[in-house]
Amino acid sequence: MIGPIEKDHRRFRQIVHGTIRRDLKRYVSKGELLGRSAGGTISIPVPQIDLPHFTFGSGDGGGVGRGEGGEGEGEDGGQGEAGEGEGHHILEVEVGLDELARILGEELELPDIRPRGESDIVSEHTRWSGIRRVGPESLRHFKRTYREALKRQIASGQWDPANPVVVPVREDRRYRSSQVKRRPESRAVIIHMMDVSGSMGTEQKEIVRIEAFWIDTWLRHQYKSIETVYIVHDAVAREVSQHDFYHLRESGGTKISSAYQLCLDTIRTRFGSGEWNIYPFHFSDGDNWSSKDTAACVELLRTSVLPQCNLFCYGQVRSAYGSGQFKRDLDQALPAEERLVTSAIADRDGILGSIRDFLGRGR
Amino acid sequence: MNLPPSLSSWEQRIRASAKAHGLVCFDTIFEMVDEEQLDEIAAYGGFPTRYPHWRHGMEFERLRKSSRWGISKIYELVINNDPCYAYLLSSNSLTDNKLVMAHVFGHCDFFKNNAWFRHSERKMMDRMANHAVKVRRCIDRHGVEAVEAFLDRALSLENLLDYRQLCAGTPLLRPQPRHGVDEDEVPADAPNFRLRSRDYMDEFINPPEYMEQRRRKHAAEQEEEKRLPGGPRRDLLALLLEHAPLARWEWDLLNIVHEEALYFAPQRVTKIMNEGWASYWHRKLMVDDVLTDDEVVDYADTVAGTLAEGQSLNPYKLGLELFLDIEARWNSGRHGKDFEACDDMAQRDAWEKAEGRGLEQIFFARAVHDDVTFLDAYLTEDFCHRHKLFVYRRDPRTHKKELVTREFAKVKEELLTNIVNGGAPVIEAVDLNHSNRGELLLAHRHMGKDLRPDFAEATLLNLAAIWKRPVVLESRIEDKLVRWIAAKGTVSMEHPSG
Numbered sequence: 034m035i036g037p038i039e040k041d042h043r044r045f046r047q048i049v050h051g052t053i054r055r056d057l058k059r060y061v062s063k064g065e066l067l068g069r070s071a072g073g074t075i076s077i078p079v080p081q082i083d084l085p086h087f088t089f090g091s092g093d094g095g096g097v098g099r100g101e102g103g104e105g106e107g108e109d110g111g112q113g114e115a116g117e118g119e120g121h122h123i124l125e126v127e128v129g130l131d132e133l134a135r136i137l138g139e140e141l142e143l144p145d146i147r148p149r150g151e152s153d154i155v156s157e158h159t160r161w162s163g164i165r166r167v168g169p170e171s172l173r174h175f176k177r178t179y180r181e182a183l184k185r186q187i188a189s190g191q192w193d194p195a196n197p198v199v200v201p202v203r204e205d206r207r208y209r210s211s212q213v214k215r216r217p218e219s220r221a222v223i224i225h226m227m228d229v230s231g232s233m234g235t236e237q238k239e240i241v242r243i244e245a246f247w248i249d250t251w252l253r254h255q256y257k258s259i260e261t262v263y264i265v266h267d268a269v270a271r272e273v274s275q276h277d278f279y280h281l282r283e284s285g286g287t288k289i290s291s292a293y294q295l296c297l298d299t300i301r302t303r304f305g306s307g308e309w310n311i312y313p314f315h316f317s318d319g320d321n322w323s324s325k326d327t328a329a330c331v332e333l334l335r336t337s338v339l340p341q342c343n344l345f346c347y348g349q350v351r352s353a354y355g356s357g358q359f360k361r362d363l364d365q366a367l368p369a370e371e372r373l374v375t376s377a378i379a380d381r382d383g384i385l386g387s388i389r390d391f392l393g394r395g396r
Numbered sequence: 397m398n399l400p401p402s403l404s405s406w407e408q409r410i411r412a413s414a415k416a417h418g419l420v421c422f423d424t425i426f427e428m429v430d431e432e433q434l435d436e437i438a439a440y441g442g443f444p445t446r447y448p449h450w451r452h453g454m455e456f457e458r459l460r461k462s463s464r465w466g467i468s469k470i471y472e473l474v475i476n477n478d479p480c481y482a483y484l485l486s487s488n489s490l491t492d493n494k495l496v497m498a499h500v501f502g503h504c505d506f507f508k509n510n511a512w513f514r515h516s517e518r519k520m521m522d523r524m525a526n527h528a529v530k531v532r533r534c535i536d537r538h539g540v541e542a543v544e545a546f547l548d549r550a551l552s553l554e555n556l557l558d559y560r561q562l563c564a565g566t567p568l569l570r571p572q573p574r575h576g577v578d579e580d581e582v583p584a585d586a587p588n589f590r591l592r593s594r595d596y597m598d599e600f601i602n603p604p605e606y607m608e609q610r611r612r613k614h615a616a617e618q619e620e621e622k623r624l625p626g627g628p629r630r631d632l633l634a635l636l637l638e639h640a641p642l643a644r645w646e647w648d649l650l651n652i653v654h655e656e657a658l659y660f661a662p663q664r665v666t667k668i669m670n671e672g673w674a675s676y677w678h679r680k681l682m683v684d685d686v687l688t689d690d691e692v693v694d695y696a697d698t699v700a701g702t703l704a705e706g707q708s709l710n711p712y713k714l715g716l717e718l719f720l721d722i723e724a725r726w727n728s729g730r731h732g733k734d735f736e737a738c739d740d741m742a743q744r745d746a747w748e749k750a751e752g753r754g755l756e757q758i759f760f761a762r763a764v765h766d767d768v769t770f771l772d773a774y775l776t777e778d779f780c781h782r783h784k785l786f787v788y789r790r791d792p793r794t795h796k797k798e799l800v801t802r803e804f805a806k807v808k809e810e811l812l813t814n815i816v817n818g819g820a821p822v823i824e825a826v827d828l829n830h831s832n833r834g835e836l837l838l839a840h841r842h843m844g845k846d847l848r849p850d851f852a853e854a855t856l857l858n859l860a861a862i863w864k865r866p867v868v869l870e871s872r873i874e875d876k877l878v879r880w881i882a883a884k885g886t887v888s889m890e891h892p893s894g
Contacts, residue, residue: 036436038440040448041456045451045453045457082454085854086553087556087851088820089821096810097811098797099783100786101784
């Protein structure tokens, strides 16, 4: 039974979701939700959900207290416990990451992803759903066996309603059997690549970090099993842990092709079986070492990387030093490639727009 | 759920003990509930039959969380009603439940005998259920969104009451609808004076010139009313019910909010006294009659918990200490002109006149005071020093609390300004036809504390949506005059010169 409080509680949760959705932009651009997630839920501070009243402002926050202490003494000096009057509390609401992804999807009108090659990527499961006439005794289906015996006895006139004894014989026995079910499988891998050369500052990395969090949240919502690979590069590329990905600070030149090459190697060695939906994301400030290297990147993408992945996303974060040339080069060299999405992120407010660019295609 | 036999025999004994000590209560019905049920009932303000609204769901979530994480726990819940309903927690120990029962009889006596509860609705359980039926019917008819939007607005105005009328000799103002039978009709300024008649008789029973005369007279009365002949009014909800152009169903919803706010108002203005009185009596009853030897430690533990002072001055503690102080002073005659005039410390300390009027005096105090007058009358300088009260401020730079003064007058002033008018700002309607444009002019009677601006603006918008004409509020922010004007869904703020 649903009591009255469940209804009111559910309505309250709906309102909370509405508020989160309305303020999503603020949550996203401030990045205040990162690090608040634990065990699949995230705790979100929701101000302004309470009904407004005429009340006093917090003002000087004074009141009456009791205890020891002299005039002018502060909290650390031997004072009394505290005073009167309540402080405002900000409501913290727990929301599942799945729920959050749904809110993100609703707000950005993201289409659900149609996993690639649904028909050809299959996995096999065995289910005990069949019945056979032969099999080991341990798998004998008691009920079916007796039903068969009963049918046989009625058909042959041996059935006596006054004395309903059912005796199965060898032919009546039925056994459970396993059947192989083929189910389309969707597994996905996200490959985050980031330029950590000298020109990427703290703010640029923060933007990448926020954007990667939301992209992860959405893709995790779409796929059952997902893996993440982190690659950083300056003049050379290497795979790192998640922590390092966000905190590393290198300096030096930029050779983007090194990252793409490593990405390709990773795909080939670990995710190459064709069963994977592959999402490489590359974030950089758009400065590459040389046009020769850029040409190498384009070549790598065209011939090897793009054909293997669902979507290749390039996000260009604006920085004080970056020229932003690389995005223009990519757009020019691969204009008709629908698996390639490029997006420019000017500042934190641009994060939502670029997420929409990346994930708005439903691939 | 009924009480188990072990508890109900104790209930009889505690009831008898309360009666013997002179407490006069309504019939009191105890019910045993588990923690989640108690949270649910508490989320509805004590009334399981209350109307549906998400605010109750929010309160429920907050209560569930704090009881699950052990931040706080509700010990008792008692409803001012005849009969009085009180809820006991099944997970409490026998000692705790005995304590709660003794405490409840204290509250119950207070509800029945305090002057500020004199107009209190005593059949509120039934009233709340009726309100819930009305709200549900409204939802069926007008849709949940419309009803919720209106309730949200109305509820944001629920503290705009006139607390002074609670103890007045005249009955509470309960506005009557001016509507006909049509649910959606917004009443015209004049009610229908037409008497029922058959067609051919109409001209004679309702002669047109007489009808016209009535209408004009009514219009003149309305004009007079709108000029607020009784001076500025604080009960804005009643004012809206009388004068705002509301459809019948909106009127009904606003009326429900008004009635429930009026019902809860006495408890808001007597918090310190009410809790102090109940704490005084659970202590007395437990120690005199109820407590068994093996329960003393548990009892002391629980009582220490309820009287502990954490982040704020505990109303249980302050109220209890004041009642004890009054009792001691009137027992020994330390009051009145002679005592006040005596400035010899040694003589004061040794003052002893066996008056023995302590008990009489606390019964008198619980009958006639609310928190403001109670503190004003009985908070003495001695008490203030003995309990080491002080005024603190939050340092604007360090955000740390700093002790400002221990001066008695300042402490008392701070305490009183925090609770006057139920702890809410005093906002009065000054003019219903401001600038002769049908605008509503409100004035905030500033008493040293500014309004919280964002909330004030949101609330004004809600007011304007119900009034359906612009609403103007005059106040002061940082000692400068400000004027907020809410109209057509936006608020603007002006600084009038001077």
